[in-house]
Amino acid sequence: MITKINKGSEWRKWNFHVHTKGTNKNDQFTSSSTEDFFYIFFKAAFDNKVEAIGITDYFSIDRYLEALDYVSDIYNKENATGDKLFTNEEVVFIKRIFLFPNVELRMLPATDRGRLINIHCLFNPEYVPHLENDFFGHIENQDGKKMNRHGLTDYGRELGSSLTTDEQRYKKGIDSFVIDLKTLKSVLNKNKNFRDNCILVVSNSNNDGASAVQKHYDLFENEEGSLDGLRSSIYKISHAIFSTNIKDINYFLGKRLEGTDGYNEEIYKQEVNDVIRDRGSLKSCLVGCDSHKESTLFNKFTWLKGDLTFEGLRQICFEPEQRVKIQTDKPDFKEDKVVIDRVKFHSPNNVFTPEVIHLNQNLNVIIGGKSSGKSILLYSIAKTLLPDNSILLNENGEEKYDLTSLDSDFNFEITSRAGISQKMFREAGENSIIPDIKYIPQNYLVKLAEPEVNKKGRPLNKLVRDLINEDDDSKTKYDNFIRNVKQYDKGREELIDKYFELIDDTESLENELKTKSNKEVLETNIASNTKKVEELNKAAGLSTEQLEEYKKIQERQLISDQKFTDFKSDFESIKISLKELDKVAEDLISGKNTLLNTLKLNSIKSYYEDKLSAIDSLKDNISALRKELKIATNEEGEKSFIEENPFKTEQNIIESEASAIDLAIKPFQQNEEIQKQITVLNQSIANDKKLLSEIDSLGKQITDKKALVQSTHEDIFKIYEESHNEYVNIIAELKDRTLDLEKDGLKIEGISQFNFPKLYKNIYEISDGRTASYNNYPQILDNKKKSTTECEFLSVKEGVLTVFNHIMDGSYALLPKINKKHAIKTLLDDYYFDYWKITYKNDKLGEMSTGKASFVILMLIIGLSKSKSPILIDQPEDNLDNRSITKDLVYYLKNKKLERQIIVVTHNANIVVNSDAENVIVANQKGQNNSESSSEFQFDYINGAIENTSPIDESETDLLKSMGIREHVAEIVEGGKEAFILRERKYGFH
Template identity: 70%
Template structure:
């Protein structure tokens, strides 16, 4: 039979059968006819545990057992065919049937109806009930009941009652149990206590609550009546009720969901329930059928073995082992549940049959070197796509499994039926790639960075966990993209800044090569006057001189246009090529954007919208082509196509010809005109130089303005980078708020890495002058990467140092140029830091053990995957208080969300986390008691409630005792953990 430990099954605690002592409305003619219907309905409704109920009797329970024992021989009286299919027979024979004795007791309810209390007995205890139970109960008058009816009371009815059966029925109708005698029985019989679970009804009609609900604390009741009802609650283990208020109240969660509800309020409520009601209690429901029509129309989900010991667990785990609902609790997708694992070991080194796993918490226990971690490691190695975490500190495999058995392999099968081998084709992807594996000491290394020099920093781990969410990952990737773009823009701007600076220096150097402006202007004036004098000597009239000056002016203007033409052509040619490159980049970005859209309609829409980019590219290419020059054989350049520059140069050349023709009449005296030419050339040259000086000065002003603007842009980009860090913190905040319910707070902060900046600046600075010492705020060796800072102060100091490096006042090493110094200064030293606190304690100030637990909470709580979590000894370095208060509570809650497999040697994790499935590992030869098992590494599994005393005759160690006994025998503090669990839930009642 498949054993996955404690599993959810439908239980019906309260169902009557034909012949019940009160209110028998069953219409079946015979018991066989009734039980056929009864068990058919149980099968159809998948009810696997049934409490056969009757008033002051277990006879109907015995009838049901008798029927099941003969079920394979039951045939249809008409056709002779077997009544049940083989599948139905197998199901029915495995139903856990137990007796439920229903009693009535005082005090009466407001409707004068007696309170119903149910005694659910261990079937193994049935043979003792006559002596230990029925024979000890008395009513309020001190009378007892037996199979003949009420003792003494029956004598009074002899004249009217013909049979013992009628007298017994009458006795049952009138027998009201006395609370005092029941308490006396409970106090005086330990065996009775261990084999009985008392369930009280909590309805207004026949329950203990009466008119007043229990959460009103019977404010208006008489003190003695309230005391009686309180006593009834205190001796009860469970409540029959489907009222949501009852369910929450008896679990100590009446105020759950209210405003300001917190852990302290919960603890106070739990304490009040325990003080007033004796213990936390589960609420149950049964169909309470008295006719065939209502059979199994109600049921309770119970997570337990189909045994009385399994049922008894609901007293210790009233919330997590009991659910009243239609659908099966703890739903998890089958694809993320490991159903079973199997060692493939041809040489019989490992158990070669399947080990089944529970969908909740599975713990692996065993002695030293028993194969606990090998099993967990094998699961991880089979499923993890990235197996770096499986390696030791020296990058070796932790276990060489092939060396144990050369034919070794390991198989995992998911609940959805998909199997996978450890050793398989490399192309075969993992069936559960998102599992989390936390090997031994992994948490400690994260908690103590000095032990984790080769490992991942904790902050990086937290970031990766936050980004498991697809939306968060997308946002973070976009953030990284933006920051990298800003880095590139900032670097480009710094390059541009120093290019501008170089250009300014070149302009200044060029200006120094030019003559003095005043000298040039004086020379032009003097030479112009000389030209006039020479023209007079050549016999030119005043009118001719005026005309000559006019023509000379036109020539100077035309020459100026020629120079401007050259500058404009050069500028246009270079700029168009640069713009063309930018449009090429823009076009590439457009194509990347379009190709990233999956929906064809949206893609088409943006293709049309962005056609203008393609059109622009075409236009720019046409403009570049339009002004291309070609050279002839003599090297003379000319335009191949018509354009504005061709038109302009044609105009300049035509004007030059006209001016030259106009100058010919004034060139009468060759010697004088030669002198005039020399002077005019000098004038023209000086004017050209003046123009160049003016142009250079204008360019210098423009370059200086661009330099100032470039610096502003550099720091605007720096602002944008910081704002990106601020924004990503805001964007990811939602991923961390869910953890606050567990007392864990993750606060995202934009930090500045002072340490890295100081190190980088120190390395490039001239230590003899040590200018970095002048900036104690930003270059402070004592500051940490997580030190607080104000962005405005950081930025102001960076701007100041920027200027100091650029003007040479900040001494850097000769081998480092200023541009590289600025890039180092303005590198991105920001980072997203995730400050972690647990119940107001900062992670960095915790003990290693507590920090390890908090990191475990982070890994589990932030992980969005619902695939299994594998943990090897999470209790390492945790004190026992932290284990019992924190780790146990956390595992109990998280196992409801995803499957967990834990290797542990701590009993509190096993017992008080209420592990559903315990896997016991053993290696032959490693224990004082030798085992007859044929395997070197052997395993057995089952539920905590699986209990059987040690059988000294059984030589196979794992089979020689129950799971509970293995826990007590193997795990540290096993017996104490069980006692602590029972004490915590007050299973031994305070009956005073």
């Protein structure tokens, strides 16, 4: 027995048009026998993996019946030595091939080259017993001759009187028989059984086709064009076209103008309506190999998405574009690692069915009655694969479904198309095989759409940002942006600290300056004491020349003393600064190492490792300089530098100079009494000059500090602006990630937004409410402003600067416990954020209805997600109006399923039917509906394609097995029957 794996509608190679040995016209097959031919035929089908074949012949199904006979006995086919002709694998494949008859007809009117038009009747194999009565016995040529074997033989006898056998007369009849379109239309119109079991395909080549596309441009411009009514009628009764011409394909799908300037949705709708009006319906273009010899068998094929049944084939009438592709590679490519192939419940207590549930790579819908286990299945998939289970929890923090309470030994297993399996309950540390799936639980969308109502809903802006950053390149850019902003935050904090340190230093210097003597008093005292020293020196008997020399020596002494003072000051400054620089160098090394550790390419890493090695050298140099300044103390308590350095050299010079001055000054200090007075006066002069120098130095320091305060103030607002520019830049860099959504009418505009409420709250908390200074700055401090209120950076900066200045000058009243530095840091905190404004077809997200907003959020989640892993959605229609479902959601799912596997729980027929779901999973819980089931499992599931149809079998007691998938949809899903009818009429097919 051959086990069939049912994954719903799958892409398979179909060959709609292939002749076999003995074909009624142009038989070029060279095989010695029919048996030999079919061996070659089915070997070629297996080698080319063709799974559906239309066995074609002119006015006959005899060759089709021969093929069926051959396959029915394929297990027993042997060669002359008794060896099996086919391997087991080949037998299994060939037995699964869907064989169907293709009766090729010729009809008037003739083509431009005088050839007859070929039209093909593709029949349901189950309808074959009725063909003689419903088809061959009714179709006539213009002479009234029937198309059945008797009629063709009679017609051949009339045309060739010299023919001696019925076989010769039959062949002659076939060569000359041309059907009458009128009788074919009559059969179609009168016989519903015929209509339901036949697909008509017309050739569209210049040689043997109606060739509408070559003429349709003129036709649309002039309704009196050259295509006559009879030829037009052929198109209207046809369901598909034999053609590989891209113009044909686009025209019959209503996409002739797609890709041209100004093409839009309205033009497409008009084209569709025009094709339906003039051709009866939109149509797929098909191709077959049309082989008349062995060498061309299956060298052409068509990809068709559907069950290997006639119902599967009929789907091309309802979905002419998405169900058919003419190309080499299999359509809708998805990597094996991101496709769930099958799932299975492990339930030893038979609560859940143990049967494997197969999934399609495109759209899977789960339907069922209330509490039938629809959401449990979706939840189980999500719980097994999601690394973060927070989205699986209810608002109370508990799991939505406690599956082990239903079956204590419960488990759930998922197998990817790559063949890797994983269970829900597994070893800790075993990573998910598909970790980046998207799971959208029931009511999740509305929580995002109504954040005021649903306080626990995840912030929408963060969701959009996270989705944008699913792209590796975008995430790298955003991570760098965050790192830069944090650096700016740190730099701003440091500058504010420095700003207040400078202010404190300035105030200290000003206070110190106030303790110094008056500059004019000091200068007067110096002049007076200098004059007294001169007089005392004269009194000591020093000549004019000696006095002059003595004066020079005293000046040398003052300079030497000042140099020693400067020496001590420089030493302390260098020691402190080198310590600070050593810390900076350590930070630079840490930053360098962090950078190098993030680099992936060795060539890039090596280059920057070399170029930034100077940072390590800098650290070494600073450490060496600090070491040079170390001082040792000997046993006598004398201190000296351990290593050679400029200070040691300068110290030796100063000490040597002091000794020389002491030696030089002694000859002028003979009179002890006078000398004592001179010493006192000189000391006073030295002290006064030192004070004057300190006053000048303090004045200069105060001026320099005030300049630094101002420049630091400017740096603070410069870094404030640079931080804001980071938001502008990252938004510009991420813009490309949102452009793809615009084709769906969805626009995301990034804005650098200011959080006015947060600033107001923080400033309000540190302000003196009695004075309420915050009311004086509506430009930035307004409790009515929202975080989404439009803002201009320069306006915000101007307002912040004003408040900054008023805090500093004390005119802004703060709470007594709040100091100015804290207030400034609060004011200058980073209140900017990247805000993503969303519009859909010119409607702003915040102004949409909840239903429409929910759909737009769904579009965001799917459209922005860079991952190609499955999307799981639980009842997306719950908050959508019917128009949004039929117009927006259905269209969106039909397109997105081509890119990613989608699994949807739904009770809406439009999502099931008009999204053309490839796989329908029907869920049932025993005792939860009016129909009892004999299934031994509490929760049971079955799956298949929507074209899987079979009438309800009253004798089948297992509910899920008692009808086809189509019947389940019609019975379970409200409006299911109407949805099927709407789908069939959508593109003009009735």
